Amino acid sequence: MKKLFAFLLCLLLTLSFAACGEKSKKTNDKVDLDYYVGLGQIPEMPYKLGTKCDKVQSELQAEYDEFLSNDPHNSADHDHDHYQEEIYFNVSDEGDYVLLDNGSKYYLYKKAEEKKGISCIVTFGDAFGFKMGTFIYEVKNAMASIEFTETDITEGSIFFADYLSSGTALTTEIEEKTVVFVFQEGELYATAMYKTNSWK
Secondary structure (H helix, E strand, C coil): CHHHHHHHHHHHHHHHHHHHHHHHHHCCCCCCHHHHHHHCCCCCCCCCCCCCHHHHHHHHHHHHHHHHHHCCCCCCCCCCCCCCCCCCCEEEECCCEEEEECCCEEEEEEHHHHHHCCCEEEECCCECCECCCCEHHHHHHHCCCCCCEEEECCCCCCHHHCCCCCCEEEEEEECCEEEEEEEECCEEEEEEEEEHHHHC
16 A cells, blocks of 8 residues: 555656646746747837838828927927927938838838838837846846847948947847847847848
């Protein structure tokens, strides 16, 4: 009887350890990057990859126009020296692509592929639950199963922020989309997702 009890206890403990091991494998990553890449979305951004370009432009322009029309600072007799707009919007023709600049968020599309919608989204702020300023090791640890390429940034190497001449980029490609985390002095500065083939 004692031998049977000991055998059953050993079996139960073995199964418990196996179940714990399986659970830790499944919950290894704190951020499900594959899921968001599948959606073409950075959750903190209102528009995702593939959204119609004219929709993004018209809605951001309308939001900006409404802000200006309701802004008490936006009058001829107001001194603007101390004032900085809370909402910003600008459209820039960058040659082969168009940049819709919403201040801390960028939406880009190639002119030749306009019908395919927005092909690059960038946030200079929070992304995938990471706060701006999050340390690089925290981002890596939260997505331990993702294979990242880590490179040093040189001037012009980051097309959506070509003014950067230093820092680190963590890059991964999933389902024909590329995700880039940009770090300045080891802290998260910007995050982008783009259709890989459009921006090679």
